[in-house]
Structure formats: C-alpha cells, structure tokens
Amino acid sequence: MTSSATRRENDLWLLETLVPKTAVNNLSVVFEVTGRLSAGILHRALDDVVRRHRALRTVARVGERGLELDVREDVEITLDVHRVEDEPAVGEERLRRCIAQPFALEGGPLLRAALFSGTERDTVCLVAHHLVFDAMSGGVVLQDLVTAYEARAAGASLPDTFAEGLWLPEREPSAESLEFWKRHLDGYRADGLGLWCDKDGDPAVTLAGDVHHHVLSPEADAAVTRLRRALRAPKAVVLLSAYYLTLALHGAGPDLVVGVPASTRDTASQQAVGYHVNMLPLRSRLGADRTVREVATEVRAAFFEALAHPDVPAETFLPQDRGDRPAWRNTLFRHVFNYVPTDFRNTFTLAGLPAVQRLVENGTSKYDLEFFASESADTALLSVLFNTQVLDAADVTALVARYDELLARLPEELDTPVGRLSCWSGADRSAVPAAEPADGPDSLYEAVRRTAESAPERIAVRTRAGDLDYAALWRHVTAEQAPALDDERAAGAVTALRALRQDTGAAPAEGEASG
Template sequence: MQSAEKTKPGDGAAAALLAALTQKRRLDAATPKESALWLLDRLLPDAGVNNVPFAVRVAGRLDTAALQSAVDTVVRRHEVLRTVYLDRQAGLVREVLGESTRGPRVEVHESDADVPEKALREFAATPIRCDGRLMLRAAVFRGPGTDTLAVVVHHLVFDAASVPVLIGELAAAYDAHAAGGDLPDVLRGTVPALRAAEPRAESLAHWRGALDGFDPAGLDLDCTRPAPARPTLAGDTVLHVLDDDTRALLRGLQRTLRAPEAVVLLTAFCVLLAAHGAGPDLVVGSPVNVRPPEGQSAIGYHVNTLPLRLAVDPRRGFRELVKEARTTFFGALAHSDVPVDAIAHETARETVSWRDTLFQHMFNYVPVEPAPPLTLGGLHAQPVHVETGYSKFDVELFVQSGPDQLGLRLLYCAELLDRADAEALTRRYAALLHTVAAEPDRPVGELDVWSDEDRTLPGPGTARSVAAPAREADRDLDTFRATPGGPALGLTEAARRAADGTYPYVVHPLDARNVAVVDRSGRRLPDGVRGEVCLVRPDGATHVATGWTGSLRRDGALELYGQAERVARRHGRAVHPERVEAVLLAHPEVTGAVFVAADEAALAFVTLDERPGLTDEVAAHAARLLPRAVQPDRVVRTDALPRRPDGGWDTVALLGLAAAEARTEQADPDGLVGDLRGLWRDLLGLAEPADADANFFALGGHSLLGAQLVQRVDDVTGTRIRLADLFDNPTPRGLARYLRELRDDS
C-alpha cells in the first residue's frame, strides 16, 4: 500500500483511493437508473459513452495552481462530486468520500492550435471507470495565445443542467484563489447530494398502462444500415438552423393547434420517423429535469427520460396527432418521478440485442436563455462545444429554442446512418413543418415529407422525382452489373453474383432512369430510403414491381436487401434470409446455405464436410458478422438442401432434419451445458433446469440479471466473459460453445 508521505500533493485520484481505504466505509447499492448507466459502461468498457464534457476558452494564460485549488474546492463542497462507484459481484455500489477529499489532478496539455478540437474530443471520450476514483477529470489545453479549460464528468453524478452551476462555482473559486483572498460566502459550506424520492404508486401504474402491449421491434428506420454484430455507438452530429419563415410558420401552428412549441415539434418528429418506416406504434424518449423547486441548482444526475408513446396512424391528420401528443406529454410530465429503467423490463418482449430499449429515438427540447458573461481571473471565457463521438440512440434530435434562433442538432449513430442521410433527415424535418402548416388536417400518410433536395437529386443520366405515384404494369426487365464494368445481367442474376459475403448486395443499373424505389403507397422514395424496387417503363410513370426490397444510393448504385416474398418476421423485426445466407456462404468451407426464421427459432442449414467442430466454426463465423436479431440459433449440417417442386426451399423437410439432429446430438461432452442450464434456472426462478436452447432474455432475463449471470459464469467455469457475450450467445448451448472457443484460444 502506498503511504501518505509518497502521495503527490496534487494527485486527487491517489488521495481519493487512500481516503477510501482508511475511513470506515459505507457502501450503498446503486439505483436502477444508476445501474443502467453502469451496464452500458460494462458493455463498452473502452468508450466514454456516459461522459458529459464542457469547455471554455480564454485569451491568455490560466494559473494552473489556482485552478487546481478551485477544483479541490468544488469537489469538497459537493457531496455528489465526492461520490465514487465500485463494480462488485452483486452489482454497482456507491460510496461518499470524506470532506477532505481533493479533486482530480488538473492535467496540462500543450497544443499547436488555439481551438484543439481533436485533443478535446479525445479527452472527452476517454472513459471514466467505476473503480473507486472520482468521477470527473479536468485539463488545460495551452495553445499559442489561448488556454482552454475542459472538464469531463460521468453521467452518474452529472447532467447538462449541472454545467452552468459547476462552471460558475469553478470561476468564483478560481478568482478567489488567484487573488489570494478568502472564498466568497456562496462557496462556503458543503452541499449534500440530492436524492430522488421513490416513485409514486400512481406514477408506476400510469406508465404500465401507457406502455401496455408496446413492442419496440417496430422502431427501425428505412434509411439505416443493418446494425453491426458488435456496436460501438460511434456517433456524429449535424447542425441545422431553421430559417425565419419556418419559425413564423411554427408560431402560427402553435396558435392554430393550441399546443406548446415542444409538442408541435415532437409530433412532427414522430411523423418524420413514421415516414421512414418506424411505427406506426412509436415510443420516443424525451429527457426532463426532475429537480424539485428548491433543488434547481443541484449538481448531479437528475434527469428522467419519459417514454412518450404516440400512434402515428397514416389516416389521421396532424392536428389530431398534436392533440394526442399534448395529452401524452402533459400526462408524462405529471408522472415524471419514475425512471424509465424502473419499468423498461416490464414490457412483453424478447431482448435480442443489448441496444434494445423502449425507444431508439430521442427528442430533446432545450429552451436556450442568454448566458451571463463569464470570466476567469478577469479574462473573458467563451464556451467551446465538445462532442464525445458517441450516440446511445439511432437518432437524437436536440431542438435549441432561443429568443432569436431555433436550431436543430441531430446526434446520430454513425454505424447505422451515413452523414448524408442524417443531413437529409434534418432537411426533411424542416420541410415537414411547412407541409403540416399548410395542411394540418390532411392524413399524414398522404403528406409529402421530402425536401426540395430530395426532389432534385440528380442520378446518372437524369433527375429523379419522388412525387410521382407508381402504377402497376406487366413485368419488364432491366439490366444491371454486379460490379462496375462487369457483364450485363438480369436483376436476379446480378444480385446472386453480388452475394459475395457482403450485405446488402450492390448492383449497378445500366440506366438509372429505368429503376425506382417506392413506398407502400407506390410513391417514389428518395435516395437512401428503403422500399420496393420497381422497373420504370419508357413513359416514366408506370412502374413494374420486382419483388425485391432495396434503396438507391447517391452514386446511382442499387442496394438490394432481399426478395420481399422471403422476408420473415422475427421478434417483430423484418429478417432478410438472403443476408444471413450471404454471410454463411462467405465461410470458405460452406457450399450451400438456407436460413429459416420464425419467432420460435432461427435455423441455418449448410452443406459442408463432416469435419468435427466445423459446424461450430460456421456458427461462430455468423455470430461475429451478424447482429443478434438475425443470428441463427443453431447451424445444422446437411448433405443436400431440399427444394419443393416449384423450386423454392422445402422448409418442412429442413425443419425435419433439424428435429432429427436435435434428438441424436451429443452436445454436452464436458457437462458445461448442464451447468449453464442450472444457472438459467437459479437466476430466472425456474422450477427445473432450462432447455439447452432456451433464450435467457425470452424467459424474462434482462440486463441487470444478465450482469449477475456473467459473474456466476465466472464463478462456475473460471472463464471471464462480457455482458455483450451473453447477448451474442443467450442460450446454454450457444454460451457453452463460446466458452469452449475461449478455452481453446487461450
């Protein structure tokens, strides 16, 4: 153990650890809301996804000694900033360190730039761990003529509303220490942490009723890419300022619809999501400050996210939807004392990915008030926007509403959306406000939600309109290339040749004027949005359905997701068998593959040699490349893939093969599957050991129970796995296979 004499005076982290070791410890269990953040940290241990950063820049030099004293002052003053967290076997625990605790050491970094954007982003993205150390970091980035003070605090003890409080106190403490004077009265004394009250029974009942029967599986957008097997939550941001005409229309809508600006904008956001394939039963998250009136200046994590549910029936008008959204919004505010994590596991659904939540899209309405001038030691301090580079949701729309400007900040998951698609979403949102202002009672399913840029995007050879409806005609043919410069092929043959293990398939029309992608109503869709692929007659108006789902890219290529007649529903999601089959066929020893999906099971049938362990290798190959929602539950080896007389796959015969293999399979030579079946039973409260193919999450398991299971697996097997590994292998048989692979690789 390091002695007190060897601890550096400015090393707040070491001091915090020493204080924790020497004082009588009081460890409290974390709340469900805190545990939810911790689980995200465990799933992405190398990412600062829960970091809340802020920064200010001054023209001149900061006194780092005075700044260190200022950081020490505010840490000692606020109990919440002296709160540390520890990862324990039973879950996350919380501890408050003593009032003598010093703050973290203020780092100093030299920079060649006065605005060190890259360095700030890296600093903001560095994870803060639940390891008993303070949950904040501070640094000064010293440029040629400026100093930038950056602070990063973990969301467990901080939120956006805490930023002005903390920066204000830091500035006041810095001024006092730099001048060598006493602290002002406003900084004297300590501030106890603000603890949230237990949710009221009537609020719990409200949310159970509001979310009854909701299935979040219908929230995927038609402009997103398939999720990777191992998401990293890499994110990016698009900024867009609404012009004066749009703001004037919005004010008119508020008066006409008798609804607050936030409700009108929320409803428009839901309509935008529905136009891109989500819903019609939608839940959008909306954060709200739950500080009591007497605690408005409290630092801490005092935000609850309201799961706002709205049915975007395409037959209803915008006015009617706003009326329902207003009722939903104010009802949610009246019951905002319930953290969403306290009820998220009560919905009847199977978790198929650790990203699964009640919502995948966020609406964050932020009223912007003019900030008072801020100085540090007499130097004017200018705010600097800092991004962490992560997005917890597919799309999060921040509406920053000020007296002189209405700005949009779209934070999006870069693994699912291209930047061009994110920019298109912001333009379409602005265009939609104009559309609903002109026709508030027109059914939203008939509204044109596309922007002017969508209507005039030039494709190779022509401009593509998205307004013309499609009309059925006799099936016609166009020609495509599977690769640029390749031979001319029919659509089906081009797609087959493009299936080289990547997904979706990409083909190149010889003439882009002959291809269109349309929605369910037969209207053309803009580039990047999925729909049904149609061939266009020479008259330009009549379309011929091909039976394929796809989207046109901005370079003129066509992405094909699969044949519509083969699309299956699994846990409410659309599953394209061709995608899974292409991944399976990418394995060098697989010569044929068929994927059969249903809610009960997802089976992959492959033709390959009988080499021992090869089937497990193929299953692991699929697990690495496919998201959990479309991974096969089991891979079945066969000598031949049977077909029906009409040429389609004989799924009845294939399922018979799977049943026969299950009866004869010797799948537990080391007893590992049996051990895991017992753990399933113990943690899920089952009367007997679970079936070898029982999905942990389908039986009622959730993230918190999953974290306990991961620890129990370590205790029983001596092999450490991550929570993400359980999501990827949620059955005893599958997890046993994964554990054996880890042992073989070690």
C-alpha cells in the same frame, strides 16, 4: 458511506460492460476563454467546487455485490495541463479524445479536468461520469467554478453562499406515477421502431456515434411561431411533434415511443448536482388517417402529463422478453428528443476574460438518433447525434433537411392526414429531376416512373449487395413476379411502390406488365 447502486445506476454500469474502454457514459463541460488562465488558481477552484458537491466526491467500485458507490470526505481531482503549440485554440478532435478517455470504476474520482493553453485562447475541459452528473449539473458546476476562480484570483474568501451544495437523494416512484405510465404504455408493442434508412450494422457492438449540427431555416423558425399559436403549444411540443412526423415518414410507427429526458429535481432542488434525470417514454399514434393537428394535440397532452410524472425511469417498463434484439438495444424506443430553452454556446466572463461554452460530444451514441434542440438569440439549433452502426451520415443529413422543410410546411398542413404528407426536401427534388410531386398519393410512384425514363442510371437504392439504379428498380416494380432481392430495404421499396400503384389505381406505363 457505501451504498449499493440503484437500478438506473446499475444500467449505466452494465452498458459499459457491453462496450468496455469507451466513453459511453462520459459527460463534459467545455469552455474557451480569450486570454490566459492560471493553472494553479483553476486547480484550487476545482477543489472548492468538488468539496461543495457531494456527488462530485462520490466514487464507484465494482465489488462482490456488484456496483457500489461511496461518498468521500475529500477527493483529489487532477488537472492536466497541455500546451497547444502553433494553434490559436485547441481543436475539437483533441477535445473529443480528452472526453473519450473512460473512467475505471475502481474507487477513483469520477471527475477530471484538463487545461489546454493555446497561443490566443485557453480551453478548460471538465469530464464527469454519468453516475454523478447530468446536463443540468453542468450549468451548476460551471457557475460555481467561475465564482470560486474569481474569488481565488482576487485573493478573497469564497462567498457565504458557497456552502455545502444541495444533495438530492434517490426517491421511489409514486404509485400515481407508476399508474400513469402503465396506462400510457398499455398495449404498446415496440414493433415499429426501425427507419427505412437503418442499416444492419456491424454485429460487434461499439455504440460509435457522430453528430450533425443544423440551424433551423428562417422558414421553419417562422413556422414554429405560427404553430405555437395555432396549437397553443410551447416550442418544445412543436419541435417534438415534427420529430414524430419525420420518423413516421421514414418508416417508424404507427405506434411510436420517443425517449424524452426529464429532470427529477423539484423547484427547491434545481441547483443539485448529480444523476437526477429520467428518460420518459412518450407515445404517439401516427396512423395514416390521423391529421397533423390530432398528432400534435396528442403529443402536447402526453408531454405535459409526462412532466408531471418524471419519477419513473423508462427502464421500469422494459420488456423482459427481448426476443432476438441485441443486448445493447433499448427495446422501448430508439429515438430521443431533448429540448433545452437556452443556447449551449453560453457566453460569460471569467475574471474579466471573455468566455464561451463549446459543445463537444464523446464519440458514442446510446440511441439510434437523438435530436438535441437548443435556443440561440434568433433561432433554434439542432445537434443531431446518431449511432453510426445504424445510420449513415448522409442519411442523417437528408433526414434533418426533410425535418426542416416539413416543419416549414406544417402551418398549412394541420388538417392533412399523416399518410398524405410529403417528406421530400429540396435536395430530394434535385436528386429526382423528373419528379414533380403531385397532390395525390401516387406522386412517389409516378416520380420513380419518370426518373426511370429520364435518368435510368441514377442510383435509387443502396444495399450491401450493391446499388440499384432506377431502371432496375422499375423493372422489379413492374415485373409480373418481382425477383427476390438480396436486401430487405430494396425489397421494401419495391413492395411499397407496387402497393402505391394498386392503391391509387395508377395505370401501367406503356410497355409495363399488368401484374
């Protein structure tokens, strides 16, 4: 049965046309077993799973009418078997290369598999195209694969429950949901999406991405528990609120939309495999006078209302006029937050062999920054995916450290205005040894002044035109007529520091110009 692609499906295809021969739409399920698997049994179990789920028997082809999808009665999935010589298990880089192989939309299957046999452990890597798969599909497919493998290994029949899997057809957004999102985004202008640490990037679009893993500190984890009680909010809302605040303290906002993925499955269709997720544009106002409590309360209300209206994809509200924005960049939001209340390092057994899931990214990033929060036995884990054309790894590492420390302080800062929050981390304080952040809003200005005196050669701003040390930065700040700078971010730093001096009435230092 052939059908034309929906708008969401076409958007996935169009993204691939911008970055051809990449894995931008590739998703994966990777797990490692201690011991050896039978390649033959694994292949037959894969066939069982594919026959069960209609989405996995769907192929795509680009024809005269654009992207077309066709559901086949039978699709043959390949299983590539690799020996990993002299290694206990396959390394992450090799898995990433496996995942990064693109699918050709020429009528072939949109799922493939590989088995890597090590000296001590075997690793299975399933790769699927987003057209037929999403994160929740991964859990269903893994569970089905375990069931089918164990039945085949025991020479038994598949259980009666292993019948035709659930199929969830695309549904049209309800009028109520469309009205809600129109109200939610009324008056929104995507002018405040940039961060101070963003870079211009290479004009040749690659969507190259990297990932930074972070375990929440005990202090931040304890703060989350306190904030849940104080705000009467779930963990997802607490972590999301801190994400908004961190973005605001790095230059985004004050009117800010963050993308939050939500499943469109209802209670009866949780086991459906396919592309059943919409990115929801959650909005928050982060004006300098708003308190942390007010921001978190707004985020909580928006979060629950959004989950009640997940049937409208964010693409519905993308502005038609993109201005001078590049074609690949989302014009509604650039930052994403995803919370899954489970540990992605799921442990299980497969035919009696201990097994554990591994999280391996595909090496691309559709968004500037994505926080993926998941649970472990005792804390939250952050997998922070970022676009390397927009952000440097060092800046992302610093931003995540500030997020952690901000989160740890929030229980005592609930009634503090956003404009008076500090995003300094321990690493920042170490980098500016002369800075003893004061209670007043002039602490940054004073910190730069003291550092210019005590460590004038320390780098303050890095630009494409060269580095700016604290001595040079201070000369620009205190000059009667600040010379033009080659880099907008450096100019922004000077402007912000000069404004701090004016707004707080900070007295000029000895020898400082009065302008």
